[in-house]
Amino acid sequence: MATPPKNKLFFGSFVHSKTLAELEYLHSTAIAVDATGKIVAVEPGHATAAAAAEALLPKLGWAAGDVDTVATKSDSHFFFPGFIDTHLHASQYPNVGIFGNSTLLDWLNTYTFPLEASLADPAKARKVYTRVIRKTLAHGTTTAAYYATVDVSSTNLLADLCLAAGQRALVGRVCMDQLSPAYYRDESPAAALASTLASIAHIESIDPSASLVRPVLTPRFAPSCSAPLLKGLGALAADRPDLPIQTHISENKNEIALVKELFPPSSTGAPDDSYSSVYDAFGLLTERTILAHGVHLSEVEAELIAKRGAKVSHCPCSNSAITSGAARVRWLIEKGVTCGLGTDMSGGYSPSVLEAARHAALVSRHVAMGGDDKAKLTVEEVLYLATRGGADVVGLGGRVGAFEVGMEWDAQLVGLGTVDAEGGAVEEEDGNVDVFGWETWEERIAKWVYNGDDRNTRKVWVKGRLVHER
Ligand code: XAN
Structure with a gap:
């Protein structure tokens, strides 16, 4: 029997479009997605996933055991709308x-x-x-x-x-x-x-x-x-x-x-x-x-x-x-x-x-x-x-395409390659994007746009369901 869908808590960095001209960068942020795939909370300002869970779950009435947590690993990983x-x-x-x-x-x-x-x-x-x-x-x-x-x-x-x-x-x-x-x-x-x-x-x-x-x-x-x-x-x-x-x-x-x-x-x-x-x-x-x-x-x-x-x-x-x-x-x-x-x-x-x-x-x-x-x-x-x-x-404005309460969780986890002190690659599957560590977030996103590919797309969700993982 298929496992019933669970509530999810995503933690880390999120990047999405606010307007045509502006991307919004949300760091140290938690996004809660209910079992139907809907975003029910977007909360910046938590030091860790555990701290975010402690603050957020009681407000949502969710027991810790009913929640799957997905946290980004490092500064070169971020969630982006599908x-x-x-x-x-x-x-x-x-x-x-x-x-x-x-x-x-x-x-x-x-x-x-x-x-x-x-x-x-x-x-x-x-x-x-x-x-x-x-x-x-x-x-x-x-x-x-x-x-x-x-x-x-x-x-x-x-x-x-x-x-x-x-x-x-x-x-x-x-x-x-x-x-x-x-x-x-x-x-x-x-x-x-x-x-x-x-x-x-x-x-x-x-x-x-x-x-x-x-x-x-x-x-x-x-x-x-x-x-x-x-x-x-x-x-x-x-x-x-x-x-x-x-x-x-x-x-x-x-x-x-x-x-x-x-x-x-x-x-x-x-x-x-x-x-x-x-x-x-x-x-x-x-x-x-x-x-x-x-x-x-x-x-x-x-x-x-x-x-x-x-x-x-x-x-x-x-x-x-x-x-x-x-x-x-x-x-x-x-x-x-x-x-x-x-x-x-x-x-x-x-x-x-x-x-x-x-x-x-x-x-x-x-x-x-x-x-x-x-x-x-x-x-x-x-x-x-x-x-x-x-x-x-495609007639789905307000439903998908960004991270806002009430929208559905259609998202990708993007990972960029990081470079270690000797110039070696830290990530196993680092693709064409090399992040040296000194780039601003705006520069990281530009590097992804001009050199990224499917090797950077680590996980993909539609309506809260994981549909692809590398
Ligand atoms: N016009 C078309 N243009 C295109 O790019 N692909 C097609 O299949 C097609 N059919 C009509």
């Missing part, structure tokens, strides 16, 4: 790194559709999905907004596996009824809607309270959806205002030209021929919508997206790898658009949101080199996008 990957294709994981010199539209036909179609084989889907969940958890991703495939059973399997592994996830069956090979598409708009409803019903049956896993409406992108399909999905979105929506937008210039050709305003009733107006005309541009990429959005589109409250998943690794362009994140934020980060595997080649944060910092410097110096994103800002910003993007 990362939120706001956009990735679980089904494309075996292709990471395989993109040659392709760009979006030929990349889809050459590499992506054949692999996705092959996951209709349940054994292959199980193998791929099991691995991608393990890998992303190992990189500290506690929430993932996944695209699966067109196939209902393998999409449902992805949701089953996320729930079993304890990863928080949005799981979307991909809707696409045109402009893809005949072997990989929905047969008709009606069939696409029926399959979508079947997948939603399954995901809601395995996690009725959406404690971890939720379905998400997933029109792949405008070019691969007919107008009747987009219309049907818009109607479904209006019927089910609790369901999130995810899709792609304005990633690549040829893709944008294709959208203009396929959806002239005369066919949609939209006021102009922009990509955003197409989604808006079909009722798919809402405050629940996650728009991946947004590289080439116009002023008017950014204003419309902000007005509708739709969110943008910035995917800098993918945008560089398949040569889509450099998204202007500072500009989007200043327009009032909520942004988070996506690995976008396998347009992006890395499963790591930390890597996405690093790419976000570097791509913002390329935007700056184009003449807009204030485009540069700081370490604090990219970490905000990876956590709190991402939570807002």
